Amino acid sequence: MQDLQLLESVERYLRGEMSSDEHAAFEQLRKTDPDVDQLVVEHTLFLEQLTSFGDRKNFRAMLNETHNSLTQTGAIRKEATPGKVISFFKKYKKVTAVAASIAGITTLLIAGLTMFYSRRANTAEIEQLRREFKQEVAKRTNEVYNKVKDGFPIKAPENAQPISGGTGFLIDGKGYIVTNAHVVKGSNSVIIQNNKGQQFRATIVYQNDTTDIAFLRIEDADFKSNPALPYNIRKTGAELGEALFTLGYPREEIVYNEGYMSAKTGFNGDTLSCQIGVAANPGNSGGPVFNKNGEVIGIINTRQAQAEGVVFAINSRNIYAALHQIRKEKMADTSIQTLKLPASSVLKGLDRVQQIRKIEDCVFMV
Structure with missing residues (x-):
């Protein structure tokens, strides 16, 4: 009761x-x-x-x-009576059989082609915003060498080849990060890097391809926990037209962009996400979307192809749902059970430069 x-x-x-x-x-x-x-x-x-x-x-x-109304007014012809159909079939059943065979084959071919081109069209309509490193291996080798010179140890396994990358941000100061599931999909190891170029080893503790959310846990002695994150994660979305800003890693340094909430639903009316008007590029996947008060309202994950500034973000309330799910799956993991999402923000009232200074240490390249 x-x-x-x-x-x-x-x-x-x-x-x-x-x-x-x-x-x-x-x-x-x-x-x-x-x-x-x-x-x-x-x-x-x-x-x-x-x-x-x-x-x-x-x-x-x-x-x-x-349909019924059009049938009654005669705008659509009614089906033939059963008697006429049977009579017609008996008279032309051989021709009908051949025609049916040809029609069946043609239908299958058309259906196959339609499905093929539909899949291609749907795939082309939106694109995930993770970075593909297949063409950047040589460039990143030089960058790795430079980081060694700067005194930052390389945490990636020896001879490991980067597959893809994106952005992630802390949801718990003990070292828990949220990003997109597609950013870490297919990876054997995960390395994150802060805005100073320092790398840390991390493991995937939760991955949901349906909601496109993944939780990472930093497992590296060099990582220093952050006792209080400067932002909070909202349980409700932004208002239409509300000013927003993003931080992410579409390149080797953190990049800021600003925009606005352009629709409360995502692609094709998806209620798990929203549409924002902001510039985003491969590497922005998994990056946080903030409102003017420095509250997280979403996670960037896709954009509409061949359309400028049409970007989609997973609503931040789904982070709470993911946390609820992982707690049920990992009952014996005390670290997971004590994971606590930030509930308050210290960024309200600060100018944008001050907000970014407090946030950027919590946003990582994944």
Whole structure:
């Protein structure tokens, strides 16, 4: 009964039916009880999926109603009566059989070609923003040599060839980083690098290709934990038109860009992500998206091909869902169980240069 009452409270909260006092009390409950907060996040996603299903069902019903209406008015011809069909079939069954065989083969060929070109078209519509290093091995060899000269030890295994890279950022000062799953997909080892060029070894502790989120854990004696991260991770998204900025590694140094929230959903109405108007290039995948107060509202992962400034970011609330999932999967890992996402930001009111100075040490090349 208590669970039903809690679920009813969540629905009233999401529908905006609570009084101001009830709303404030429920907000406080979300902050103090992670299970309640996770229930709100999961129920929000459930309602969004339910709404999407309802829209599709209503659209299908509308099509059927339109078809029936056009049939009744004679705009669409009715199917032939069974008697005529049988008579026609008996008379021309040999010709029909041959024609059906040809039609079947043709249909299969057309379907195959359609699927082939559709896959190519869909793949071409959006592109992931990880860096491919196949053509940069020689260049990076020289960079590695320069870093050795600068006194930074190389942490990559000997003779290891970089496959891909992107960006990641701390979600816990003990050394937990979030990035995109596609950035680390297929890797045998993960090396991260800070804005000073220092490298650290890391391991993948969580990877979800569906949500495109991965958690890394820095496992390197040279890493010094950060007791308090300067930013927090929002459980709600930004408003349409809200100013945003990003930090990432599309090149060998950290790069800043600014833009705005251009749509609350991602590609083809994807409710797990949003669309932002900002410049992004290969290497920006996994990078944080901040609002003006220095709160993380998303993680960059893709952009629309052949379109300028159409970039998609995973909503930050999915980081909470991923944390909830990994805690269930790794019950015996005390480090995972004590992982705590930053809940407050010290960046509000600071100018952009000051904000970046405090953030950049927490953003890594992956």
